[in-house]
Amino acid sequence: MKATARAHPIQGLVKYHGMRDEELRLPYHDSISVCTAPSNTTTTVEFDPDRDEDIYRVDGEEVDGRGAERIQMVLDEVRRRAGFDHRARLVSESNFPTNIGLGSSSSGFAAAALAAVEAAGLDLTLPEVSTIARRGSSSAARAVTGGFSDLYAGLNDEDCRSERLPVDDEMADDLRIVIGKVPAYKETEAAHEEAADSHMFEARLAHIHDQLAEMKDALREGDFDRAFETAEHDSLSLAATTMTGPAGWVYWKPDTIEIFDAVRDLREDGVPAYFSTDTGATVYVNTRAEHADEVEATIADCGVDTEVWEVGGPAHLVDDEALF
Numbered sequence: 001m002k003a004t005a006r007a008h009p010i011q012g013l014v015k016y017h018g019m020r021d022e023e024l025r026l027p028y029h030d031s032i033s034v035c036t037a038p039s040n041t042t043t044t045v046e047f048d049p050d051r052d053e054d055i056y057r058v059d060g061e062e063v064d065g066r067g068a069e070r071i072q073m074v075l076d077e078v079r080r081r082a083g084f085d086h087r088a089r090l091v092s093e094s095n096f097p098t099n100i101g102l103g104s105s106s107s108g109f110a111a112a113a114l115a116a117v118e119a120a121g122l123d124l125t126l127p128e129v130s131t132i133a134r135r136g137s138s139s140a141a142r143a144v145t146g147g148f149s150d151l152y153a154g155l156n157d158e159d160c161r162s163e164r165l166p167v168d169d170e171m172a173d174d175l176r177i178v179i180g181k182v183p184a185y186k187e188t189e190a191a192h193e194e195a196a197d198s199h200m201f202e203a204r205l206a207h208i209h210d211q212l213a214e215m216k217d218a219l220r221e222g223d224f225d226r227a228f229e230t231a232e233h234d235s236l237s238l239a240a241t242t243m244t245g246p247a248g249w250v251y252w253k254p255d256t257i258e259i260f261d262a263v264r265d266l267r268e269d270g271v272p273a274y275f276s277t278d279t280g281a282t283v284y285v286n287t288r289a290e291h292a293d294e295v296e297a298t299i300a301d302c303g304v305d306t307e308v309w310e311v312g313g314p315a316h317l318v319d320d321e322a323l324f
């Protein structure tokens, strides 16, 4: 009753913000993301009939409080479907920093869900597993199916699932994601809770359907500029909403803005480069393989640590790499 899974975190492209059901984490609208690699999370889960209570260890530390509640939501759903109540041990490691805007909850809960499903002996498709991962984090649903995926808002628990999108393969292979790390700690959950309280939220909801259609069409056509310009625009739209909510969250830092400026200067010089942020200060810069070195050097000149990532695949089992 033990299994190990690995998942890649997501970069939001048309991002979800706010939930109409906080228990099931049902979002207000569809959302699209791309998984990043080699960044990943590996998670081992074991259900043990002799164990008295669940124990979770993430990145070397025992998890309690809200973090533990979110993991338990995922494991409880697996236990319910499997028809047993065995307690579990979960150990997880990410090979990238968490809570700085690189989507750790997505790969974390995706790997947890797939490992738990396998450990429980359930036979489910990845879109079915995505509905379980969603209970930990909505973005985790898309990290289960991998690549460019769409989380359908759906009407209920069952059809609020993630599916792969049809994407031009050449464009996907050519995509390079330059990371400009701006390590300012934050947690996203509180921002979701107050999303609907911003006066910008209604405007975002009215606008998002065009953005989703635009993104899907651009990805299918392999129109790099249209896809990543839309993602850049959506980052600004999301920030407009969080900054005008009750808490007035400003996720960006001076380094974030410096990178935005550098990216737009590159574009003026004819380099295909578009910035994107999730809820955090760290910046993704989407570019093409032949420009990756130049873009990375430009972002490094802003005084931040950089990495160059590519598109990551779906969550998968890696039982020979168990963490215990």
Ligand SMILES: Nc1ncnc2c1ncn2[C@@H]1O[C@H](COP(=O)(O)OP(=O)(O)OP(=O)(O)O)[C@@H](O)[C@H]1O
Residues within 6 Å of the ligand: 041, 058, 059, 066, 067, 068, 070, 071, 092, 093, 094, 097, 098, 099, 100, 101, 102, 103, 104, 105, 106, 107, 108, 109, 112, 137, 139, 186, 187, 188, 189, 278, 279, 280
């Ligand atoms: N490997 C993991 N397994 C289970 N839970 C995890 C893991 N890594 C992170 N988490 C949980 O996810 C939370 C961070 O995610 P949050 O909901 O703030 O969204 P996020 O935007 O994905 O975070 P990030 O800043 O990493 O992009 C952590 O506080 C922790 O509770």
Ligand SMILES: C[C@@](O)(CCOP(=O)(O)OP(=O)(O)O)CC(=O)O
Residues within 6 Å of the ligand: 010, 011, 012, 013, 014, 015, 016, 017, 025, 031, 032, 033, 103, 105, 106, 136, 137, 138, 139, 140, 188, 189, 192, 278, 279
């Ligand atoms: C901004 C995002 O990229 C990530 C923020 O949401 P999370 O999924 O991390 O939030 P939780 O559900 O609270 O874990 C939006 C997205 O579409 O993935």
